[in-house]
Structures are given as C-alpha cells and as structure tokens.
Amino acid sequence: MKTPGQGLTREEILHEMGFAPLWRLRTPLAANPPGAAGQPALAAPGEVTADTSSSGEAAPGAAEAGRAARIAHMDWPELQASVAACRACQLCSERRQAVLGVGDVHADWLFVGEAPGAEEDARGEPFVGPAGKLLDAMLAAIDLRRGDDVYIANAVKCRPPRNRTPEAGEMAACAPYLQRQIALIQPRLIVLLGRAAAQALLGEIGPLGSLRGRSLSFSPPDGSARPIPLVVTYHPAYLLRTLPDKAKAWEDLCRARALMRTLQ
Numbered sequence: 001m002k003t004p005g006q007g008l009t010r011e012e013i014l015h016e017m018g019f020a021p022l023w024r025l026r027t028p029l030a031a032n033p034p035g036a037a038g039q040p041a042l043a044a045p046g047e048v049t050a051d052t053s054s055s056g057e058a059a060p061g062a063a064e065a066g067r068a069a070r071i072a073h074m075d076w077p078e079l080q081a082s083v084a085a086c087r088a089c090q091l092c093s094e095r096r097q098a099v100l101g102v103g104d105v106h107a108d109w110l111f112v113g114e115a116p117g118a119e120e121d122a123r124g125e126p127f128v129g130p131a132g133k134l135l136d137a138m139l140a141a142i143d144l145r146r147g148d149d150v151y152i153a154n155a156v157k158c159r160p161p162r163n164r165t166p167e168a169g170e171m172a173a174c175a176p177y178l179q180r181q182i183a184l185i186q187p188r189l190i191v192l193l194g195r196a197a198a199q200a201l202l203g204e205i206g207p208l209g210s211l212r213g214r215s216l217s218f219s220p221p222d223g224s225a226r227p228i229p230l231v232v233t234y235h236p237a238y239l240l241r242t243l244p245d246k247a248k249a250w251e252d253l254c255r256a257r258a259l260m261r262t263l264q
C-alpha cells in the first residue's frame with residue numbers, strides 16, 4: 001500500500017481523508033490573510049489567550065515547581081531520559097514505555113495530540129495506529145510529512161489505561177515536558193489536535209468547536225519567547241468516528257497553512 005505523501009496524488013490524499021473531490025479552496029489563501037476583514041488576527045503580545053496556569057490545576061507545590069524548573073532547563077537527551085524514567089503520575093505503572101515525540105526538532109510545525117494508545121505504547125512513537133494513519137493523510141493534504149519540518153507530540157506521554165481520557169493531574173504532571181518541547185523546538189505554529197491538547201496549552205476550555213477558527217496563541221510560561229500561534233482542530237481518532245467533521249478539519253488545516261505562510 002502506498003503511504004500518504006509518498007507517491008499519492010493530491011486526489012488520492014484527499015480521498016484517503018474522505019474529502020475528495022469536494023474540498024477545494026474557494027478563495028486564494030494569500031488574498032485572505034489572518035487579520036483581513038472577516039478573519040481573526042493573531043493575538044498580539046500581551047493579548048495572549050493561552051492560560052499557562054493550566055500546567056498546574058492548583059498552585060503547584062514547591063516540589064512540583066522545582067521539578068518544572070529542572071525540566072525547563074533540559075536539553076533533548078535529558079528530556080528523553082527524564083520522560084522515560086518519569087514517575088510523576090500513576091500512568092507510569094501501566095505503560096510499556098513513555099512516548100516523548102517524533103520528528104524534526106527544528107520544525108516550524110508542531111502537532112500535539114492527546115496521549116499514546118496501545119500501538120504508540122508498544123512502538124514508542126506517537127500516532128502510529130489508525131489515528132496516526134489519518135494524521136499522516138492530513139499532513140500530506142497540506143504538503144507536510146512526518147519528520148520533515150514537522151514534530152508530533154502528545155499532551156501526555158504515557159498511555160492511559162484502556163485509552164481513557166487523561167485526568168487533570170496527569171495532564172498537569174506532563175505539562176512541563178510539553179512546554180520544554182515547545183521551548184526547544186520553537187515552532188512557528190502549533191496545531192492542537194482535540195480537547196486534551198487544547199486544554200494542555202489553553203487551560204479549561206468550552207466546547208472544542210468554539211475554539212476553531214479563533215485567533216489563539218501560546219506564551220511560554222517564562223516569557224522567554226514570543227507567543228506562538230495556535231490552531232485548534234479535531235483529533236484524528238474523533239474524525240475516524242465522525243466523518244462529517246472531516247470537512248471542518250480540512251478547513252482548519254487550510255487555515256493553518258495560510259497562517260504559516262504569513263509567518264514565514
């Protein structure tokens with residue numbers, strides 16, 4: 001079988017995603033940049049919508065603050081080792097291995113999902129199961145490829161038992177890792193796949209759909225870097241169950257691609 005992005009035509013990629021031949025851009029993207037009439041503008045510095053306090057539900061205790069501070073200074077090998085040995089929450093007891101992320105550590109694009117599933121837990125790489133196949137097709141639809149200017153991570157690095165939704169405490173325990181990945185990669189744009197990813201960087205959110213198309217950004221908690229624009233869309237596993245919303249995800253991806261063009 002051909003792999004998306006490796007020899008597939010655009011029509012085949014869109015077909016793989018369940019869109020073809022319907023989803024064509026109606027307006028040239030370059031003619032309608034963010035900030036143009038009817039389009040949301042990027043949040044200006046100081047107008048940042050990400051609530052980074054979400055990384056700790058309550059005020060973190062001294063131990064948590066110390067741990068977060070140590071993680072905030074790690075390089076990639078240290079981060080990899082720390083995640084692999086992490087016992088900060090109960091998920092460590094049932095994982096086969098922690099899954100840090102995969103891809104280009106200097107990528108412009110960062111995609112964030114929820115947590116590893118069974119296949120990811122077994123193989124140590126995010127999005128390698130059915131949802132990953134769809135994610136690869138989504139990437140290919142906007143001319144991206146896993147590992148090529150793209151990094152893929154999860155909000156939570158260990159598989160929750162029976163693939164349940166990660167709990168708030170588990171998300172909080174993993175938040176410093178995702179934040180450090182963001183600081184090391186310094187992506188131009190972050191695409192948040194689903195609710196857990198959105199909560200990880202935006203804090204408590206309303207319906208996921210209400211965040212789509214909005215102008216959002218993430219400011220690193222230490223204020224060291226400029227806010228990074230965020231695009232929120234549906235999780236590929238949800239899209240596999242809810243085919244009509246694939247069209248909305250396609251809109252989000254097109255918006256992300258247009259936004260990226262304005263950032264380069």
Ligand code: URA
Nearest residue numbers: 113114115116126127
């Ligand atoms: N779902 C996710 O959110 N992440 C993975 O790595 C796999 C499935």
